[in-house]
Structures are given as C-alpha cells and as structure tokens.
Amino acid sequence: VVSNVKILNREDGGTRVTVIKWDDEGTVVASPELDWSTETEPTTINDPRIERGLSLEDFKHFKSLVDFREVFDPEEVRRTFEDAFYETxxxxxxxxxxxxxxxxxxxxxxxxxxxxxxxxTQHLEKAFDDIEDLAKETEKSLIIKIVAFSVAGLIASFLCISLASNVLTKPLEWMYNASNEILNQVGQNYNETDNSVGCSSPPVYRFSPKTELNTLVLEFQKMISHFSGRGSAKAVGNKLIEIKNKFDLSANFEKLYNSRSDPNFKYNYSNKSANLQKGQDQIHSVNKSTPLQDTASSPLKISHRFNLGQNIIESKIAKGNSKSNLKESTSGTRSSLFWWIMGLIATPLLVTTVTISVVVCLFLWKEPNPLLENSEAVFIKLEKDYLSSTANLRSDFSALVTERGLKELYIFNRVAGWLFFGGIERSNSFTEMTTATNECKDFKLGDCPHLFNKTLAPCACEWNDDRGINNICYDYKEHPRYLQKQHFALQSQDMWPNGYRNVSGFPNHSFSPNTTEWLEHMDDAPGSYKGASAEGYETTYD
Structure with missing residues (x-):
C-alpha cells in the first residue's frame, strides 16, 4: 500500500493521497508526510506531522456517510462520497x-x-490560470491571422477594383482628353502644319472588354474626325475668315486709296466704266446697310477711314445626311457593360469575402487547440498513473491472497514429505465426508431441505460462491474454512465386490432418481476394510 501511495502522490506537491484504516482511531497506513522506513509504531490521523488539513473529526464524518452494515445501493454510495468534499x-x-x-x-x-x-486550491487555480492564458494566446493568434488575411484580401480586392475601373473607363478618359483638346487647346499657337485633332488612335486595346462604351467612342471619333486645327469642321473647309489687317501704312496710302474712282486714276488697268459702275453700286449698298451714313454726300466722298463691311461674303454651309451607328438601347441584364462591372468589380468583392470566410474557418478548424493538447496530456498521464496504480494494487492483492495459500501449500508439502517417508501415519478412515444424494433424490432441484441447513450444507458469504442455491449465504462466528467438507455420491446397486460397475439392473431399478439407491456412509464403500492401507485404484475406497 505504501508503495502504491508513493506512485499516486504527484511530485509537484499539488496532490497528496493518504490511506487510513477503517477503524475508530483513524490509523494511518500510508501518507506522503511520513517516512515509513523509520516508523516504529502506528500513528493516527491526529499526528501533527500530517499537516494536510485532515483531522479525526473529518475522518469520522466520512465514515458516518454510509453504514455498510446495512443494505446499501453501490451507485448511491458512490454519489454520496463524490459529493462529500470540503475546503480547509x-x-x-x-x-x-x-x-x-x-x-x-x-x-x-x-x-x-x-x-x-x-x-x-492554489494548484487548481494555477491550472485554471494556465488554461486561461492558453485560451487568450490562442485567441490572440487567431485574431492576428484573421485580421492580417482580411486586410490582405481587402487590399487585393481594392487593387482589382481599381484596375477594373481603370480598364472600363479608358474610353471615357480618352473622350474627355479629346474634348478638352478641342475646347481648350486647339487653336493656340496655330500654324498651318498643325490644323487637326489627334483622333486616329482610339482607346481600343487588344484585351480590353467590349462594351457599349466602344460604340460611343467610335461615334465620338467620327464626330471629331472632321474638326480642323482651329476648332472648325472640315465640312466648312471652304469658308474664308476675315482677320484684322495689321498694315501700319494705311494712313500714308489713304489719298491713293480714295483716288481709285477718279477717271484719270493712272493705276486703273481695267475697264474704267465698268469699274466705276461697280464702285457706285458698292457705295449704294453701303448707304442702304448703314443708315448713319450721309446719303447726300457723293459716293466718292466717303468719311475718313470708314469700314464698308466684310470684303468676303460667307457662303452657305453644306448640309449632309449622316447615318448613326449607335446601337439600340439595351436593358441592364443584357448590357455587356453591366456584366463587365459585375465580373470585374462585384465578383472580386464577393470572391474575396467568401475566401476570407473559408480561410478563417480553416484557421479555426486546423488551429491546434492547446487546451485540448493540455487536457490530452493530463488525461494520458492520469491513465498511466491509473494503470500503474492498478497494476501495483493488483499485485499487492495477489500477494495477500496467495500468501496464505502458499503458506498452507508449504505445510501440505511438509506433511506429504512426512507421509512419504514415514514421519507420520495415516488415519484409518477419511477425515469426514458428507453426502445427501439419497436424501435429496425425491426433491426437485433446489428444494431439498439438506441444502438449506447451514450446518450440514455450509455456505459462507465470504466464499462468494455464485453457484449457491438462490444466492443464499450465511455468516458464521467461527472461521468458515473449517466447515468445508468433501462430498461423495456412490450408487449401491449393480457393483462388483471391488466397486466396479459394468452391469445394470435396468429396467428393474435405476430407471429414475427415485429408484436409484446411493450409499449413506463412506465406510460402506467397497474396499473400506483396508482402512489406512488403502492405496492405488483396486477398489472404490482406494
């Protein structure tokens, strides 16, 4: 018991096992506080060296929980002792x-x-604190992993959305840049070699998605393809524009200019009459269009530096018929732009969310739980301690059980040696043998009165004989070992003088239990006359 208690007691000092004898004094059988190799006399639970919060009162309290001398329910007793704990x-x-x-x-x-x-209790609290620390550490690790992966997923999702938006809005960006060039830039620093808007390279890429914006870009490209370098369309390319004359010598040449209508104008190389008539017509037209002009004056007497209007008459702009290449409007579910937005923007968000959820679940599923590992380690250790303690207890029990048997076997061996070598003589008869076969042959199995006689048919409860009649057992004041006797059953009919039986009187007798005769005493058996000289197998008595 002491060796088993040493195994059960843990080395860390958190748990102690004390074994006390079930008596009134509370005799200590094994305790980690006592060195049994130096103990010379028994000690009780009141020993001051046992400083484990135990006392004789507590021991008696545990003893009084169940009276084992009365009938008890094993399950109820287990629950009673499991609930009977205290702190001190x-x-x-x-x-x-x-x-x-x-x-x-x-x-x-x-x-x-x-x-x-x-x-x-401090040891228990420490264990709970360790478990709590492990739980917090596991929770922190999971949170860091989940947050890191979620942030990475969101960044990747935003990058996908940015890339998709850039690709999808490229046509609109090109249209904006072209419009900005037409409205704000074309015509500045104009020269004859740069008189058109760059529209020959539309934003159509090999791998760009084909949506309604491509059709819009093509129509926009057609619209601006005829714009000139100064903002005018090529459809009015023949239109002449009057610009300011920056000739600074106009005052010096004014007299010469006004003398053009003089018939004697020496620089008039054309038909004078025709030129004169044309000049007069122009003067009349000017007078009509400018009511502020004095019509009484001579047409040749024009006011000083008077503007006679535009020198170039604007021609009508040719109108052409254009055919639109725009497609008919489509609903949202059939729009390619809608599906591209769904595929390049909405889908990455959904995929990222699902991926994050799946990865988080995998983290939670595959994350080794230190609580389970710790519990498993403790459980395995307890199992090992249990197996070791069980093995030691069983070995001790076997030693206790076999100790007496070995002692008796040793005695039998000595007695047998004495018998073999003449040290002692055998008695003239068997020690004692019992039989009840003839008495019980008229009763049913289990009804014979002989079986219920505690003296003639002893059955001590400590024998644990499961083959007893109706599991009936008795308590004896004397040691029940000495109540055990050998039993014999021997038919008294159809026997030879030596006891051999190779004939039968059937059907005259022995055809039922009631018609079969049995011997009442062993001294009536064939060969009993030999007494102590009986040996071998010559007769039944031998």
Missing part, C-alpha cells in the same frame, strides 16, 4: 472507501481502508 486550510479534500465497492450489493462487503485525496 487551502486544501480541497475528498475521500473514498477501499477496496472499491462492487457493482452489485454484497452483504459481506465492508471497507478496510479510506483513501483521502487532498489537492491544494
């Missing part, structure tokens, strides 16, 4: 009877020892 002096104390109670009630069961288990 920083210890958590519980107790249990030993040997372990049987699964079914047995009248002869009575505990011999009490196992008292004491655990430091």
């Amino acid at each position: 002096d920083g210890l958590f104390v519980s107790a249990y009877p030993l040997p372990v109670m049987p699964d079914k009630y047995r009248k002869n069961y009575f505990p011999q020892f009490m196992v008292i288990l004491s655990i430091e």
Whole structure:
C-alpha cells in the first residue's frame, strides 16, 4: 500500500493521497508526510506531522456517510462520497472507501481502508490560470491571422477594383482628353502644319472588354474626325475668315486709296466704266446697310477711314445626311457593360469575402487547440498513473491472497514429505465426508431441505460462491474454512465386490432418481476394510 501511495502522490506537491484504516482511531497506513522506513509504531490521523488539513473529526464524518452494515445501493454510495468534499486550510479534500465497492450489493462487503485525496486550491487555480492564458494566446493568434488575411484580401480586392475601373473607363478618359483638346487647346499657337485633332488612335486595346462604351467612342471619333486645327469642321473647309489687317501704312496710302474712282486714276488697268459702275453700286449698298451714313454726300466722298463691311461674303454651309451607328438601347441584364462591372468589380468583392470566410474557418478548424493538447496530456498521464496504480494494487492483492495459500501449500508439502517417508501415519478412515444424494433424490432441484441447513450444507458469504442455491449465504462466528467438507455420491446397486460397475439392473431399478439407491456412509464403500492401507485404484475406497 505504501508503495502504491508513493506512485499516486504527484511530485509537484499539488496532490497528496493518504490511506487510513477503517477503524475508530483513524490509523494511518500510508501518507506522503511520513517516512515509513523509520516508523516504529502506528500513528493516527491526529499526528501533527500530517499537516494536510485532515483531522479525526473529518475522518469520522466520512465514515458516518454510509453504514455498510446495512443494505446499501453501490451507485448511491458512490454519489454520496463524490459529493462529500470540503475546503480547509487551502486544501480541497475528498475521500473514498477501499477496496472499491462492487457493482452489485454484497452483504459481506465492508471497507478496510479510506483513501483521502487532498489537492491544494492554489494548484487548481494555477491550472485554471494556465488554461486561461492558453485560451487568450490562442485567441490572440487567431485574431492576428484573421485580421492580417482580411486586410490582405481587402487590399487585393481594392487593387482589382481599381484596375477594373481603370480598364472600363479608358474610353471615357480618352473622350474627355479629346474634348478638352478641342475646347481648350486647339487653336493656340496655330500654324498651318498643325490644323487637326489627334483622333486616329482610339482607346481600343487588344484585351480590353467590349462594351457599349466602344460604340460611343467610335461615334465620338467620327464626330471629331472632321474638326480642323482651329476648332472648325472640315465640312466648312471652304469658308474664308476675315482677320484684322495689321498694315501700319494705311494712313500714308489713304489719298491713293480714295483716288481709285477718279477717271484719270493712272493705276486703273481695267475697264474704267465698268469699274466705276461697280464702285457706285458698292457705295449704294453701303448707304442702304448703314443708315448713319450721309446719303447726300457723293459716293466718292466717303468719311475718313470708314469700314464698308466684310470684303468676303460667307457662303452657305453644306448640309449632309449622316447615318448613326449607335446601337439600340439595351436593358441592364443584357448590357455587356453591366456584366463587365459585375465580373470585374462585384465578383472580386464577393470572391474575396467568401475566401476570407473559408480561410478563417480553416484557421479555426486546423488551429491546434492547446487546451485540448493540455487536457490530452493530463488525461494520458492520469491513465498511466491509473494503470500503474492498478497494476501495483493488483499485485499487492495477489500477494495477500496467495500468501496464505502458499503458506498452507508449504505445510501440505511438509506433511506429504512426512507421509512419504514415514514421519507420520495415516488415519484409518477419511477425515469426514458428507453426502445427501439419497436424501435429496425425491426433491426437485433446489428444494431439498439438506441444502438449506447451514450446518450440514455450509455456505459462507465470504466464499462468494455464485453457484449457491438462490444466492443464499450465511455468516458464521467461527472461521468458515473449517466447515468445508468433501462430498461423495456412490450408487449401491449393480457393483462388483471391488466397486466396479459394468452391469445394470435396468429396467428393474435405476430407471429414475427415485429408484436409484446411493450409499449413506463412506465406510460402506467397497474396499473400506483396508482402512489406512488403502492405496492405488483396486477398489472404490482406494
């Protein structure tokens, strides 16, 4: 028992097992506080060296929980002892009877020892603190992994959305740049070699998605393809524009200019009359269009530096018929732009969300739980301790059981040696043998009165004989070992003088239990006259 208690006691000092004899004094059988190699006399639970919060009152309290002299329910007794714990002096104390109670009630069961288990509450709190720390560490690790992966997923999703938006809006960006060039830039620093808008390279890429914006870009390209470098369309390319004359010598040449209508104008190389008539017509037209002009004056007497209007008459702009290449409007579900937006913007968001959820679930599923690992390690250690303790207890029990048998076997061996070598003589008859075959042959199985006689048919409860009649057993004041006797059953009919039987009187007799005769005493058996000289197999008595 002491060796088993040493195994059960943990090295860290958190748990202690004390075994106390089930008596009134509370005799200590094994305790980690005592060195049994130096103990010379028994000690009780009141020993001051046992500083584990145990006392004789607590021991008696545990003993009084169940009266094992009365009929008890093993399951109820187990629950009673499991619930009977208390805390004292920083210890958590519980107790249990030993040997372990049987699964079914047995009248002869009575505990011999009490196992008292004491655990430091500080040790329990430390274990809970360790578990809490492990839980927090696991939670922190999971949070970091989940947040990191979520941020990475969101960044990747935003990058996909940015790239998709850039690709989808390229046509609109090109249209904006072309419009900005037409409205704000064309015509500045104009020269004859740069008189058109660059529209020959539309934003149509090999791998760009084909949507309604491509059709819009093509129509926009057609619209601006005829714009000139100064903002005018080529459809009015023949239109002449009057610009300011920056000739600074106009005052010096004014006299010469006004003398053009003089018939004697020496620089008039054309038909004078025709030119004169044309000049007069122009003067009349000017007078009509400018009511502020004095019509009484001579047409040749024009006011100083008078503007006679535009020198170039604007021609009508040719109108052409254009055919639109725009497609008919489509609904949202049939729009390619809609599906491209769904595929390049909405889908990455959905895929990212689902991926994050799946990865988080995988993290939670595959994350090794230190709580389970710690519990598994503790459970395995407890199992090992249990197996080791069980093996040691069984070995001790086997030693206790076989100790007496070995002692008796040794005695039998000595007696047999004495008999073989003449040290002692055999008696003239058997020690004693019993029989009830002839008495019980008229009764049914289990109804014979002989079987219910505790003296003639002893059956002690401590024998644990499951083959007893109706599981009936008795308690004896004397040791039941000496009540055991050998039993014989021998037919008294159809025997030869030496006891051999190779004939039968059937059907005259022995055709039923009632018609079969049996011997009442062993002294009536064939060969009993030999007495102590009986040996071998010559007769039934031998």
